[in-house]
Amino acid sequence: MNIIDWILYIPLALCVCYLLLYAIASKFYRAPQYPEARMLRRIAVLFPAYKEDRVILASVESFLKQDYPKELYDIVVISDQMQPETNEALQALPIRLLTANYTESSKAKAMTLAMDSIDTDAYNIVVIMDADNMTTPDFLSTINRVFDSGIKSAQAHRTGKNLNTDISVLDSISEEINNGFFRSGHNAVGLSAGLSGSGMAFEAKWFRQQVKYLRTAGEDKELEAMLLQQRIYTVYLPDLLVFDEKTQKKEAISNQRKRWIAAQFGALRTSLPHLPKALLQGNIDYCNKIFQWMLPPRLVQLAGVFGLTFVFTVTGIILSLYNGGHEWMIAIKWWILSTAQVAAMTLPISGDKLFTKQVGKAILKVPMLAVTMIGNLFKLKGANKKFIHTEHGEHHK
Known part of the structure; x- marks a missing residue:
């Protein structure tokens, strides 16, 4: 025994x-303080939206209230299987609307479509939001300050915006726990913060080069691996809030977690062969990420x-x-x-x-x-291939 x-x-x-x-x-992490920016950068804000008719309009209208100069940022919505009336309402807004025509939808394909459809040389920063995300009016101003300090990858603080069911409360708590483990805790010891899937910002040139290599529904983990292999540090911004719709039902959180587990195992399987090289090169950040995925x-x-x-x-x-x-x-x-x-x-x-x-x-x-x-754990086959979206309730705060 x-x-x-x-x-x-x-x-x-x-x-x-x-x-x-x-x-x-994480209890000892103090977010860096960034001085006022010396220049204002042009920013592309991507909203991949798969069957997100209930929430996309409110999210985009909210984001249009940024205190950043209107001429220096463009919102790009990638509409995938949304209703014609939703697309018509979006077209009435001062944004760029792209309609997906591919089969087997995925967020990776949506972001690739966006980067292929816009003049990416015209932008310095790319921001990725989810269709249900809302944020504060100073979001882009803060991102601009961070990138003015030489940062090439940043993750904002995602937090729950709906706490109306027991499941959504647990989902929100889970996100805060992961923020402590994999973002503020990692930055506190000098390691790169993990990505959350939205509220992310990247140097436009880097993102344009890498997005075409994304293959799975775990695109945030693929991006993490790319960043760490290239020794690009991701900073966590705990005071920059992005309000994210949390799953409200057991079935929804089950499907979501199944996809996350499949994405984690897929990332581990892809990255593990690179571990010996990372060890020899002293890439501690990448080695740590592989252990984390175990x-x-x-x-x-x-x-x-x-x-x-x-x-x-x-x-x-x-x-x-x-x-x-x-x-x-x-x-x-x-x-x-x-x-x-x-x-x-x-x-x-x-x-x-x-x-x-x-x-x-x-x-x-x-x-x-x-x-x-x-x-x-016994139902992971194919879970890492398809777009999934949060089951939204009738009312949103």
Whole structure:
């Protein structure tokens, strides 16, 4: 039993310690302060929109309220399988509307279409937003300041804009936890921040060259790999908010997570052969990213740690009673690991957001979601190929 115990404990302990390290680091992160820009750059803002009739108009109209000079930014909406009346309403706005005509929709294809359809030499920065995203009026001004300081890749702080169901609350908390682990925590120790899929900004020339190589629905992970291979640092901007619509139903979050897991495993499979070269070149950022993609999904890890803690506690007590020994002590290290896991999952979230009745009620759904996530591990075939969009409710804040 001791051998089985340690075989299970060691890999889980490595996973927990990895997350705990960045969770602690995130508490010490202080975002860089960028001076006023010496020049104003031209910016292309891409809104890939796949069946997003409910939300795209509100998002675009909101973004048009930027305090950045109107003549220096262009909004490009890539309409994919949206209703004619939605497209007509978009055409009435001062934006560029592109209509997708490809089969097997994907965000990568939408972004490629956009970059092929505009004069990319006319822009210095490309911003990627989701169709349901909203942000503050100073978004582009802040991005311009950041890039004026020499940054070539930036990730804004995505946060939930709808907390109307238990599932959306959990989805929002999950995003904040990941912001701590993979963005502020990474930047705090000098590593590149992970991308979130939207609220991203890149140097236009670099993005134009790389977008044609995107192949999967995990385009943010493909972009991460490209950036890290080329040693391009991504800065996280915690004070620059992008409000993202969160999934509201169990079925929607299940499909979303299934696609994310497939994207992670796909990125790992593609990047792993490059690990020896990255090690030889001392590319710590890229090596760290590959290790990160080896981690199990957070809910699966949580279920594994808590489940095995329970199993070894009960087994240890039974053996102690039967043998009259101290076998129960085998569970001590598992309880320490469970405590570390809880600390890692709660440190990135501020107390006023975590300790609420709404969150307490939502946490009761975690076991059900964990079981769903474990089931998704056996249903990943083809999940990384297609465009998916959030199931939106009738009302949006």
